[in-house]
Amino acid sequence: MADKTKIEWCDSTVNPIMGCGGCELYPKPGAILTAIDTELKTRIEGWKKGLAREVFRELIDVAWQDLLEKIGEPLSGHTNEMTTTNIWHLRTQFADRVKNQFGGKLSFAALWAVESQITCYAAKLHLNKGRSIVNPTRNVHAGHALTFETVTQFPGRVSDMADEVDLRGADRPDKPWLNGLPRLVFVSDMGDALTRKTDFPFLQRELAATQSENGLKHLWLWLTKRPGLMRLYADRVGGLPRNYCAMTTVTSMKTLHRVDELRDVNAQCRGLSVEPLWSSVADEIDLRGIDWVIVGGESGKLGVVREFHVEWALELKQKCEQQGVAFFVKQLGKCPVLRGEPFRLNAPKGDDWTEWSDDLQTREVPEYFHYYRAAGVPSPSALFSC
Structure with a gap:
């Protein structure tokens, strides 16, 4: 309160x-991945439908294994599923993958493709204060949902x-x-x-x-x-x-x-x-x-x-x-x-x-x-x- x-x-x-x-300010994962594919297909020769999902799935799996090595057991709120929260927290790693595979000038485009989809103020506070797959030891800020x-x-x-x-x-x-x-x-x-x-x-x-x-x-x-x-x-x-x-x-x-x-x-x-x-x-x-x-x-x-x-x-x-x-x-x-x-x-x-x-x-x-x-x-x- x-x-x-x-x-x-x-x-x-x-x-x-x-x-x-x-909602439209905090879309479901499928809608975000589709928007990313649509944006990057216009910028990257060879980008195909479904590639954003493939890359994020791999990034989530890697992050999950790192999480288990760091804390042993996941805490309530951690998940290795394709969620909007996980997509947000792995957006920088996603941009790095695009940069390494397709060239450095496309890193910003990849990052923008993610960040432009998630614009809810309340959601961003939770993303900064709740559970994170890339920062698994972070405590949830008092009064927030996981x-x-x-x-x-x-x-x-x-x-x-x-x-x-x-x-x-x-x-x-x-x-x-x-x-x-x-x-x-x-x-x-x-x-x-x-x-x-x-x-x-x-x-x-x-x-x-x-x-x-x-x-x-x-x-x-x-x-x-x-x-x-x-x-x-x-x-x-x-x-x-x-x-x-x-x-x-x-x-x-x-x-x-x-x-x-x-x-x-x-x-x-x-x-x-x-x-x-x-x-x-x-x-x-x-x-x-x-x-x-x-x-x-x-x-x-x-x-x-x-x-x-x-x-x-x-x-x-x-x-x-x-x-x-x-x-x-x-x-x-x-x-x-x-x-x-x-x-x-x-x-x-x-x-x-x-x-x-x-x-x-x-x-x-x-x-x-x-x-x-x-x-x-x-x-x-x-x-x-x-």
């Missing part, structure tokens, strides 16, 4: 479950967060756009709590704390890339309580279907995290039933992250204004582009809005957030959707 966060659109984060079953694929329950975190001090009326000097609001708690910034239906009973027990006397003082912003599962969970509990904002992520046209699925969630408030945005979506996105749109560019290593065209944000802003949807620009990312040219910023993530033009300096929250507690803290009986 993190009591305070730098994320611009909330005050705190909480993770009853850490880890994730994968690996990002190892979806793990952490009981008690939501209850602890519910007991945090009420922030309504408090001054947020670093986030003045949140002044006057209850504490905004981002649920699941370090994974997806809705990866598995088998976690529903656990979630129902844990999230009961959000309806405690203290929990009712806060607003809980629950983000998932699986809004279909959120709908099933909401139906199970008779609808999400009114101090929830049901949210999902959109990254491109390929994930717009999530907006339709989110509309089916029995909730009083709904929001979209359109981050990282990889393409224009304003023409096709349907904002009916949506209360909030947060937009942002991709952060990460220069040369790996995708471009974020500022025009995409301005298009979304115009659509939100037309339809009465609160609009929030979180960051412009590592590689913002304006009118076809790099938009040079000092902030590494492009999150210092004093560097932006006036038309981008927009950080709104839904009106719902303001009137939720307009008459005090609602009683538990008044908190559920109809």
